[in-house]
Amino acid sequence: xxxxxxxxxxxxxxxxxxxxxxxxxxxxxxxxxxxxxxxxxxxxxxxxxxxxxxxxxxxxxxxxxxxxxxxxxxxxxxxxxxxxxxxxxxxxxxxxxxxxxxxxxxxxxxxxxxxxxxxxxxxxxxxxxxxxxxxxxxxxxxxxxxxxxxxxxxxxxxxxxxxxxxxxxxxxxxxxxxxxxxxxxxxxxxxxxxxxxxxxxxxxxxxxxxxxxxxxxxxxxxxxxxxxxxxxxxxxxxxxxxxxxxxxxxxxxxxxxxxxxxxxxxxxxxxxxxxxxxxxxxxxxxxxxxxxxxxxxxxxxxxxxxxxxxxxxxxxxxxxxxxxxxxxxxxxxxxxxxxxxxxxxxxxxxxxxxxxxxxxxxxxxxxxxxxxxxxxxxxxxxxxxxxxxxxxxxx
Amino acid sequence: xxxxxxxxxxxxxxxxxxxxxxxxxxxxxxxxxxxxxxxxxxxxxxxxxxxxxxxxxxxxxxxxxxxxxxxxxxxxxxxxxxxxxxxxxxxxxxxxxxxxxxxxxxxxxxxxxxxxxxxxxxxxxxxxxxxxxxxxxxxxxxxxxxxxxxxxxxxxxxxxxxxxxxxxxxxxxxxxxxxxxxxxxxxxxxxxxxxxxxxxxxxxxxxxxxxxxxxxxxxxxxxxxxxxxxxxxxxxxxxxxxxxxxxxxxxxxxxxxxxxxxxxxxxxxxxxxxxxxxxxxxxxxxxxxxxxxxxxxxxxxxxxxxxxxxxxxxxxxxxxxxxxxxxxxxxxxxxxxxxxxxxxxxxxxxxxxxxxxxxxxxxxxxxxxxxxxxxxxxxxxxxxxxxxxxxxxxx
Numbered sequence: 001x002x003x004x005x006x007x008x009x010x011x012x013x014x015x016x017x018x019x020x021x022x023x024x025x026x027x028x029x030x031x032x033x034x035x036x037x038x039x040x041x042x043x044x045x046x047x048x049x050x051x052x053x054x055x056x057x058x059x060x061x062x063x064x065x066x067x068x069x070x071x072x073x074x075x076x077x078x079x080x081x082x083x084x085x086x087x088x089x090x091x092x093x094x095x096x097x098x099x100x101x102x103x104x105x106x107x108x109x110x111x112x113x114x115x116x117x118x119x120x121x122x123x124x125x126x127x128x129x130x131x132x133x134x135x136x137x138x139x140x141x142x143x144x145x146x147x148x149x150x151x152x153x154x155x156x157x158x159x160x161x162x163x164x165x166x167x168x169x170x171x172x173x174x175x176x177x178x179x180x181x182x183x184x185x186x187x188x189x190x191x192x193x194x195x196x197x198x199x200x201x202x203x204x205x206x207x208x209x210x211x212x213x214x215x216x217x218x219x220x221x222x223x224x225x226x227x228x229x230x231x232x233x234x235x236x237x238x239x240x241x242x243x244x245x246x247x248x249x250x251x252x253x254x255x256x257x258x259x260x261x262x263x264x265x266x267x268x269x270x271x272x273x274x275x276x277x278x279x280x281x282x283x284x285x286x287x288x289x290x291x292x293x294x295x296x297x298x299x300x301x302x303x304x305x306x307x308x309x310x311x312x313x314x315x316x317x318x319x320x321x322x323x324x325x326x327x328x329x330x331x332x333x334x335x336x337x338x339x340x341x342x343x344x345x346x347x348x349x350x351x352x353x354x355x356x357x358x359x360x361x362x363x364x365x366x367x368x369x370x371x372x373x374x375x376x377x378x379x380x381x382x383x384x385x386x387x388x389x390x391x392x393x394x395x
Numbered sequence: 396x397x398x399x400x401x402x403x404x405x406x407x408x409x410x411x412x413x414x415x416x417x418x419x420x421x422x423x424x425x426x427x428x429x430x431x432x433x434x435x436x437x438x439x440x441x442x443x444x445x446x447x448x449x450x451x452x453x454x455x456x457x458x459x460x461x462x463x464x465x466x467x468x469x470x471x472x473x474x475x476x477x478x479x480x481x482x483x484x485x486x487x488x489x490x491x492x493x494x495x496x497x498x499x500x501x502x503x504x505x506x507x508x509x510x511x512x513x514x515x516x517x518x519x520x521x522x523x524x525x526x527x528x529x530x531x532x533x534x535x536x537x538x539x540x541x542x543x544x545x546x547x548x549x550x551x552x553x554x555x556x557x558x559x560x561x562x563x564x565x566x567x568x569x570x571x572x573x574x575x576x577x578x579x580x581x582x583x584x585x586x587x588x589x590x591x592x593x594x595x596x597x598x599x600x601x602x603x604x605x606x607x608x609x610x611x612x613x614x615x616x617x618x619x620x621x622x623x624x625x626x627x628x629x630x631x632x633x634x635x636x637x638x639x640x641x642x643x644x645x646x647x648x649x650x651x652x653x654x655x656x657x658x659x660x661x662x663x664x665x666x667x668x669x670x671x672x673x674x675x676x677x678x679x680x681x682x683x684x685x686x687x688x689x690x691x692x693x694x695x696x697x698x699x700x701x702x703x704x705x706x707x708x709x710x711x712x713x714x715x716x717x718x719x720x721x722x723x724x725x726x727x728x729x730x731x732x733x734x735x736x737x738x739x740x741x742x743x744x745x746x747x748x749x750x751x752x753x754x755x756x757x758x759x760x761x762x763x764x765x766x767x768x769x770x771x772x773x774x775x776x777x778x779x780x781x782x783x784x785x786x787x788x789x790x
Contacts, residue, residue, distance in 0.1 A: 042752040048736075049444060068743040070718065077720045078738065086736045112633055323465065327471045341443075341472065341481045349465040350437055356751055357437040 004166065004206035004233040006264050006285075013384040016256065016283035017377075021118035022264050024090040024165035024206060026082065031264065031285040032377055034094065034276065034370045036292065037263040039063045041085050044293045045359035046367065048087060054367055055335060058090040058165075060288045063158055068142060072161035082149045088325020092288075093162050095155045095197075095210075098238070098269070100131060100140050100172070109308075133172060135189055152196035160203050168236060170198040173211040176240045183214035183339075191226050198230055206233035208266060215242040217254050221250030235259055236266040237284075248275065252282045273314045273373065279391050280377055297359050299351055301344075303331040303367035305395035309394045314369075318348050318362070336368035399561065399601035399628040401659050401680075408779040411651065412772075417659050419485040419601060421477065421561035425773055426659065426680040429671065429765045430487065432688065435460045436470075436480050439688045440754035441762065443482060448732060449762055453560075455483040455683045458553055459494030463537060467556035475558020479690045488559040489593075489681075490550045492606075493633070493664070494525060495535050496568045523769045532585055547591035555598050563631060564592040566605040571635045578609035580637075586621050599630040601628035603661060612649050618710060619653035630654055631661040632645035632679075643670065664721055668709045669769065672785050675772055687765050691757035694746050696724040696739075697764035703788050709764075713743050713757070731763035 005023040022029040029204070036043045036051070039057040043051060056384065063079055066072065078084040081091050097258035130141040137151030153171035157210040174183045190212045201207050213219030227235060230263035237255055241248040252267065259265060264285040270276065271289020279287065292302065299318045307330075308314035318330075321344065329339035330347060338347075338361045380389040407413070412589040431438045431446070433454040438446060446454070456476055461467065476486050487703075505614035525536040532546030533647040550565035566585040569578045579787040585607045596602050608614030622630060632650050636643040647662065654660060659680040663672065666684020674768060675680060687697065694713040703709035713725075715737065724734035733756045735744075745753035775784040 040748045042750045045751045046753065047442065047445075047755055050442075065748075069748060070740070074718055074740060074744075076721060078722070078740075083737070084741050086741075086784075315560065323469055325469060325475070343479070345469060345473075346436070346479050346481075349469075350435070353435045353437075353460075355435055355437045355463060355755060356440045358570070359544070359751060360442055360755075362414055382455070 001231060002166075002201075002206035002233050003204045004264075005258060006234070006262060008261070009134040010382040012381045012386040014387050015281045017280045017381045017386045018283060019286070019295035019381045020264065021283060021377045022285070024058075024205065026090045026165050027057070027086060029090055032276075032280045032374060032381075033057055033286060034271070035060045035286060035372075037062070037270065037288055037290045038085070038091075038365055040069070041081060043363075044366075045289075045296065045356070045363040046293065047360075049086075050360070050364050051087075054364065054371055056089070056367075058092065059085075060086065060092040060094065061128050061162065061164065062099060063093045063096035063155065063162060065073040066093075066147075066162060067096060067158050073268065074217060076163070078368070082163060082395045086312065090166065092166045093159050093168065094268075096150055096158065097138070097155070097166040097170050098173050100138050102149055133186075133189075135192070137170075137174075148201040152193040153200040156200040156207075160201075160205065164205060166206040166208060166234070168208050169194045169210050170239055171212055174214050174239045176215070176243050178214060180214070180216055180219070183212070183216065187214075187219055187223050191223070194227060195231060195234075198232070203287060207235050208234040210268070211240045211255055212235045212239040213380055214240045215247055215251060217250075220254045221258055222252070225256040225382070228259050232263070234264040235333045236265065236268050236286075245274065245278070249278050249282065252279060252284065252294045256283045271370070272306075273312060273393065276370075276377075277393065277395050279386055280381075281386065281390070288378045292370050293363040296362035297377055298367045299362070299368075301330045301362055302366045302371075303335045304369070305393055307331060307333065318344070318351050321348065323348065330362070330365050331369075334365065334368065335372065336365050338362075338365045338368070397561075397596075397601035397628050398599045399659075401629070402711055402772065403656065403659060404599065405777040407781040409782050410676045411677045412776045412781045413678060414773045414776045415659065415680060417680070419453075420599065420641040421483060421485045421560050421770055422452070423527045424485055426771060426778075427675045427772060428452055428681060429666070429672075430455045430681060430683040431459070431765075432683055432685045432761055433486075434685070435464070436476060437572065438758075438762075439685075440691065440751070440758040441688065442755075443480075445755070445759050446482075449759065449766055450485070451762075453519075454480075454482060455487040455489065456557065456559065457494060458488045458491035458557060459548065461488075462491060462543075462553050462556045462558060467553045471556035472556070473555065477558060477664070479594060482624075485561070487561045488554050488557050489663075490551065490563040490565040491545055492533070492550070492565050493568050494501050494657075495533050495545055515675060528584075530587070533567075534733050542734045547588040548595040551592050551595040551602075555596075555600065561601040561603060561629070564589045564602065564604050564627070566607060566633055569609050569634045571610065571633065573609060575609070575614070578607070578611065579614055582607045582614055582618050586618070587623060589622060589627075589712050590782045593627070597760065603627055603629040603631050605633045606650055607634040609635045610642055610646060612645075615646055615649045616653055619650040627657040627658070629661065631663050631681075632661045640673070641713070644673050644677065647679065648673060655750060667767070668788065669701075669705060669790055671765075671772075672788065672790050675776075676781065676785070689759045691761045692754050692758070695761075697761045699728045699764070699768075700788055702728065704727060712748050713739070716743065718743065725757070725760050726764075729761050729763065730759065730767065733757075733763070734762045735757035740790065 132139040154172040159167040209227040213223035266286035273290030380386040415426040527534040546723035547565040554562040604622040661681035666686030775781040
């Protein structure tokens, strides 16, 4: 077991939602929390001053990107990511698996759920995939043609060099188009890899096991039971969450029912407001996603109710609004530093002009949106008003 | 006369260098000073927090860019640039003239001295230029084909809407390939425009007159005398400064000899270390240039002696250095916040990965380089050790 203490502080009276204090080597995280992604050791467009001002509790970095550039060996020389990034709060790293299965196909930026595009699936079907999976591990080629072989042991070794507080077991990530048969086979491989990760793990980093099993109840329950039977410090739900919201919620319920209460649960790669509410309601403690900063770069601004709602996905496109000609922030219901100081007009002007400051200001606002939402969710759980808050968000 | 008080505080015993306090509506600037350029109402890649931490005293914005986008009318609704940018320290705007004569040809980013390319001169010769100069003003076309007519009165009107503390008279900017005959004719036009600017000027913004005359002593002296005879709040040296450093220094000397002691002097668009030293030595109080942030985006890092010298232009290319594998800042002689916290390795990694934070960190460091240099120059003038400092910089 690594350095991790998890204490449940409050439980919502009407749901499985809970707040907790997750103590890791570099600090304590109040949960439930949304973790911004610092893919290549930087949260895109934000400064570390920004992250501090935003009360960012924890960052998640991507092993896949960092093993390729600048390489784990260089980062190790700085005592790991904390020294390299000059960030002294908790850091998570993923195992690299997700990106191998998605970005190995050539897409180089991000960790969203949209990677199973038809094009890429066709490549895989035609055997032209740059990824080859064996029970030993995964061969993959990157754009420059160089071939890599990633195994559970190798992933743990790299993550130990990166030195995050909490690391993830190496798993195979399946997608909604995989058959039940393939998903079951892949799940068994993930289980054997989980054990190998555990055996390879030597440091005091907390190690999180990943639950697979796609959209099938028997597989998900089996995977959750197996992973829970191992001595992991926490659990993450990965792989296909089905094609509908109802399916996703069902899958979370199946899994959570098999997990012990006293360990933290991470729903991987989720960054949609609705999904965060549904996850928290079912007992999820951690979320991560690139949405706040990625959407910012595409000019999408997150907004709270009443401006934001389920239909507009709580955001609007900055270029779709007219200049107001008088001070109006990005969201008049937002309490962030950007909304206090700069007008939507100014930020729209910067965005239209491709000024880098636009990406910074919108990213700041968007990340505040998510972190503030999590603060309000934690508060509502402590007051057992979570469902009321959910209703206020029109969900 | 606009709101401007200029008090000379100290004079170097061995040169014409002087320090001063330049009081404008939004604050007092210690001179000599280098002014970062916020072309489109943002200093590229830097946050306003960064600018405050860097002790930035004043910003200069470009009228040309802002009149096109988002338009002076919108900015006026925010009480001018101060309200629009949320910046409460002094701001300068230029007249728009420089960009009309350079960027009017289709180049859209920046204000350097390299715009007189053969291609553009050929266009002008062939009559295909998008710029047409008359005694009334200048017609120019922008990329979308829209035609504008900028006159001295129009430039002042726009700059009044932008509301900077200090504004520049509208002039015609000549280049080194112009004949003496053309430069003389153009200079007379600039003089008549200077008078028209003065007559059009209604606010308490400080108004600066621009001296032209190319590289000819009689023209430069005539222009300086004429502009000095008008009731401007300060003087700027514009146009061609010749093709050599010696010529530039000569031109500055010719001009300064004709100017009264008690008003501030601005050498337009200068951002080379050597030129700053030579300018200060001759009595220049203000400089501005995009170099710190532009060079940062191209991966050039400014360094002080001994790493920096005249031959390497006080900078190196970040991608040309190897990873060190141990903490080494961008410049081990630098006292900036970036050099205190982040390694050259980390910043190189970010730069290679096209992370926006790279542009931010290098821009911060580079701007600190220039502002710190000016602080040391001011200090040396007060101690009459300016020439010693210049020698330490191997100049």
